[in-house]
Amino acid sequence: MSENQDKMLKIGIPKGSLQDATVDLFARAGYGVRVPSRSYIPEIDDDQISGVLFRAQEMSRYVEDGVVDMGITGHDWVIENNSDVVEVCELKYSKATSKPARWVLAVAEESGIDKVEDLEGKIIATELPETTKRFFAEKGVNAKVEFSWGATEVKARLVDGIVDVTETGSSLRANKLKVLAELLSSTTRLIANKDAWNNPWKRQKIEDLALLLQGAIAAKSKVGLKMNVEKTNLDAVLQLLPSEQSPTVNQLADNAWVAIEVIVDIKIEREIVPQLMRAGAKAIFSYPLNKVIP
Amino acid sequence: MSENQDKMLKIGIPKGSLQDATVDLFARAGYGVRVPSRSYIPEIDDDQISGVLFRAQEMSRYVEDGVVDMGITGHDWVIENNSDVVEVCELKYSKATSKPARWVLAVAEESGIDKVEDLEGKIIATELPETTKRFFAEKGVNAKVEFSWGATEVKARLVDGIVDVTETGSSLRANKLKVLAELLSSTTRLIANKDAWNNPWKRQKIEDLALLLQGAIAAKSKVGLKMNVEKTNLDAVLQLLPSEQSPTVNQLADNAWVAIEVIVDIKIEREIVPQLMRAGAKAIFSYPLNKVIP
Amino acid sequence: MSENQDKMLKIGIPKGSLQDATVDLFARAGYGVRVPSRSYIPEIDDDQISGVLFRAQEMSRYVEDGVVDMGITGHDWVIENNSDVVEVCELKYSKATSKPARWVLAVAEESGIDKVEDLEGKIIATELPETTKRFFAEKGVNAKVEFSWGATEVKARLVDGIVDVTETGSSLRANKLKVLAELLSSTTRLIANKDAWNNPWKRQKIEDLALLLQGAIAAKSKVGLKMNVEKTNLDAVLQLLPSEQSPTVNQLADNAWVAIEVIVDIKIEREIVPQLMRAGAKAIFSYPLNKVIP
Amino acid sequence: MSENQDKMLKIGIPKGSLQDATVDLFARAGYGVRVPSRSYIPEIDDDQISGVLFRAQEMSRYVEDGVVDMGITGHDWVIENNSDVVEVCELKYSKATSKPARWVLAVAEESGIDKVEDLEGKIIATELPETTKRFFAEKGVNAKVEFSWGATEVKARLVDGIVDVTETGSSLRANKLKVLAELLSSTTRLIANKDAWNNPWKRQKIEDLALLLQGAIAAKSKVGLKMNVEKTNLDAVLQLLPSEQSPTVNQLADNAWVAIEVIVDIKIEREIVPQLMRAGAKAIFSYPLNKVIP
């Protein structure tokens, strides 16, 4: 039984906006994850892994406490919770996670407040109160920080300022807010409990999982590209292919021709396919990938 | 302009599960409230009232700070926020608000924990951390209280105990939890800012609004009941009607008959209508009500 | 305890297409019925009534067996199940129940089949197999009757004929089917278990409930209509009012005027309101009703 | 048959955003209108009325052509189509129809275009091309008018200007557009075909329908208000009631008391109910109305 305990990795899956993208990512990594409706205990098709759903905001606390060995959450929430955990790697796997989220201090454009010091004695609303308090303490500014349950941008004119998250700044502009300072920049992370990280079996399991998840993320933006080329055109064709990835070249039955296969980024493929055609490549086709390990 | 300020009541409408029921209640009280999609600023058809949506959890802070003069929220969140506000009256206006919500300390049935003292040194997850900390402090028990973002009942087995809300106890039973103590019992309240309450114009406006809201709540469970009765049957009929409410009796053109009208509770109506028919009442009908002021 | 048993009426609420209309009907009759999501046990705000949801198709069996004392279902399913129950009254309370449903034997227009006898040795698909078998047995025709799980009209050309339900015949026309015979005409009924009907307390409770439900159904198509009339116009106005319902006439403060109040059908109201106005009635208004007991 | 034709009113119901509100309005006026799913032929429970659904934009053409005798649409589309029809009355029956819609000529704030004349030789996108062409012709300005299928505000920067509809101007502000001119102000209208209007039976039917529809609209913003008043307080109470509407006063059994009933606007009710209570009125209650004919 204790043996069994040792060979069980407990992982935290982020509930909410990242949940579906995370289940999809695990599927492409090779793990079937099913969340029964209204349940918080996902079913995972690996006897050595058990899972729990937590909100991203609370994930790092449960990783730190050892309730789970490993979790996926944003760097911002690790900082807010001041959690003592290992950040194993970044995971840029969804629209929502591909750009860093920036937490900024913002005030109404017409407020007459121009710098952090002008907020002395004022009220600030934020979903990130601890980080905000630390920020003002470092600046030597006394401000009253109120916790906000979402829709924080609306409160910018009800109180004196807000600390809110933004990706492109468009919501700030729409609400006619100006940014005084950036407190934090954040991406999605795979984090681990320190004891789990020191346990060789668990660390191996976490590292293997990280490898597979990163391989699945890499595969999404690439394709396998194949074509047939007459040898007289081979140099011209090879010059078009990205140099960092050596293509596989195979002799065809007809001695004058070779088959070429290479993994390329989708954005490269769309550039070079018309050029390859003009350079004489024939029977060009591409196919989707599941996983790419560099 | 300052005149105008004095004659403007700012109110907080609860966003989320109570929002639709609150808009409906205001409509029956006589106030058209429209929440533009994605907006937090409801449109209210009274030039002396302006509104903002806040979550019930944060409402009392904004009432205390004077961001709004008045708000609707649960007693539990007033306590959790330790807010210094006036609780004007109860408002039992929706399914969700008709029974008190009870916040209880619960642990897994099989945990071996039987009383509050057994939680010494343990971890408690809750959406009500301040109230929970005060509770343990009063009991002289050291427990680590972790804030939980919902789905708290699932965490009862991940940490050592939870403080969660329940109405009927069915969710506790379904999760096989046992209750060690009740921390708080709560209903929906109309709360006011202390300065607003001391401003005569605002206080009058708040009290009138409270009267209309309570009148609309009362009307929902009552009907107007009318019938014609031959005078020989009058005594028998009157004995069936609830005594606390004196019915209006009118002479009809035919001198042998009178018309009776009375406001009764829907649950009384369903009892007495068959009895009234058997007692000789004719042309019995009932109609819905908008507002009932006692 | 046995006392309590005696004073408890068990009722069957139809699950499915009639469910929402039935809950609404009970509400207007004075009974709060709430069906928790995914539950089959509705909560009813009368300690003497407990409920269960059954599909209309199976209701009469459970009424006959005494699993419930009373239920609401179609006459067709009583016949199909050959259930020995009391049909207490009709309840025409929803769009779906206001016209009788007709079960007809139909075949493809181009089938060459013109009368029941032509179906000798053929296959018939139907959701009402027992009734259909009895029908063919009475006609002395041998036909193989197959039970169909819905979408029966599609099967009219896959097998040789169908027995299916229709209200207006439009689905039959759309599928180019012709009707050979009508087997059954059906409306919604309140049915009771025979033992319950012989128990005086239960019978009283059922009859009272039937009265309230019928009163709520009647109220939906009627309004209360009021107006003021100068006495010189009184005869002209009274002649416009439906004769079967004697209006209540009240003297007003101004001796030359009377107030008239009468319950009329919505379809009558729309006819007479313009005429009443032209006949000199003033301050005409109407109001909705909750319950009308004739 | 021709008789039957003469006694049949064909009406056009607006399809789309006004459809549900229109069906609800007819229901309160006393007419059951049911639109079978995917059908354009509503079922109406009056043998003398048949209906068709048309989009508001095309309604007036079909009324002018006599395809229907009567229709409901916006004044703007009557003008755009240049239709020769009778505008019988306004119908302000829904949120969407309670404020006039304004069609304005707008350009990008930063465009450098400040007056209509600056649009000489430019391109204008609009859903109202004919009205827009007439407008520019009257101003003596040559502009190319392009028909736009919706989302016109987006095109303000793709072409040079737009003519678009607005109620509050908020969409214009959000898109940073400035208004150069207002072309048209519009509300919902009941319109009639000229021949139908000259046919006495049809005109009577249209006028009766208009009366009932307007009565149903009026009832939505009013309630019936009742209370008991001791005669010593009667004057004080009567002074609070709106003067234009004389209340009905009835003697109660107890000679010292009278019952008062009056129809008031919902916005008046909310003002006076607290005052009536303070003036000594007892057993105050209000009830909803179905129809109010002035």
Place this chain on the structure above:
Amino acid sequence: MSENQDKMLKIGIPKGSLQDATVDLFARAGYGVRVPSRSYIPEIDDDQISGVLFRAQEMSRYVEDGVVDMGITGHDWVIENNSDVVEVCELKYSKATSKPARWVLAVAEESGIDKVEDLEGKIIATELPETTKRFFAEKGVNAKVEFSWGATEVKARLVDGIVDVTETGSSLRANKLKVLAELLSSTTRLIANKDAWNNPWKRQKIEDLALLLQGAIAAKSKVGLKMNVEKTNLDAVLQLLPSEQSPTVNQLADNAWVAIEVIVDIKIEREIVPQLMRAGAKAIFSYPLNKVIP
């Protein structure tokens, strides 16, 4: 024409919970199946196949009668209908079909009923009445079997016992039921009409279709895995690959390296990819498959 008849395979597609998964399975097998909304006649892009939708419960009857030549349904419904058909193969193609469904006889935990014999004279509700009657007949127990239209688990306490379907037993536990016996274990099957099976053309067509459907099912749990390996590492790498499937090994241009390609199960891939990397494999990638024929 008769020629055409001979070369047409009629197939039954299961309507309801399996429908979308079945359409998806056919697509991966190479057949475009489109079900027009509200239609029961799917369009299939093969002139030699026509289809009809039937509910799984009734499928085997229509296969037996020859209305269709072939269908997909559960083994349980074949048994319940006592249908004389050929069970061609299993098709485990969806979440719902990957585990056998078990039909069990269950009673309330607190019922005092402990074995089948205790049900003598009792009432049993079930969706599988014929199978249940046969079961009790074999046991020599007299029980009244009532057909249940779904939600059978609720009826366990209304009558005396139920026969219901379960996969994991969780619904039984949630309803506090205990299992007395298992009547049947069932998976999804491709079934054929006996005459169609004896017709060589139809049998060939059915067998080919079964092959393609099974190939598509197999492909869903597998990937194609490729990598480059230095010859010095080749043995170590080959030992990691599953032995039952011999990988394709190709010489690369650089003589020291080979390319390896192999089809592996997704669950194997996730195990061996980290190991392959550690064993020196380079440029590892995998790609999804459409069909795998063993």
Place this chain on the structure above:
Amino acid sequence: MSENQDKMLKIGIPKGSLQDATVDLFARAGYGVRVPSRSYIPEIDDDQISGVLFRAQEMSRYVEDGVVDMGITGHDWVIENNSDVVEVCELKYSKATSKPARWVLAVAEESGIDKVEDLEGKIIATELPETTKRFFAEKGVNAKVEFSWGATEVKARLVDGIVDVTETGSSLRANKLKVLAELLSSTTRLIANKDAWNNPWKRQKIEDLALLLQGAIAAKSKVGLKMNVEKTNLDAVLQLLPSEQSPTVNQLADNAWVAIEVIVDIKIEREIVPQLMRAGAKAIFSYPLNKVIP
């Protein structure tokens, strides 16, 4: 800046029924297109491409005016708008675009109208008024053409005839309409502005995009098919493969065997896979494709 202008292609994406299919097509072609909710400006992950959403009906006007350089729309709307644009190629990429849409003149079956000339002086409703007017002008027939906002088939009996779009004719049959003439046959097209087409950089960009879009369309109906074959069976296997596409044949490590790879149509694959198996092919599998350039 002007440089930047020269190297920017503006494209029009069709809003509405084709939108999702178009976004999906671009994704398979290699372009990430994201339409923010409620926005008309899609985000495209190529710095040289900017996009706008237009309805298919208005697209060609904006292409002709140069508001965008290129767009996707139906040939019918190009004709209706009489737009002077370049039709670059067909794009048959969705269910809705795989069959030509036919615009036909239709009348009620029972109308007594049998040929175009019978419509002299009659009213025709259509979404394609300009094309319809040109058609009647060419025929020398005077007909009044009314613009119809959709649901045109319903109007066939309200006016005298319609010009409406049809794919299979089923809607015409359901409405019992007969076709008098076909005005236009249409498929989806990639169209370009004439100036853009004469700009070498833009023309190259448009042609490359057309190549990638067509490659993605072609890939959807094909798979890559691989198998191992013993040399003794090679001829038999090669005869089964489609002749127009020469397969790639590779020697395997075991000298007696070769590996074959070929791109085939999905409909061919389903035919030949069972035959290949019978011809001795082993380890047959197929995989999906992203792009196929002939």
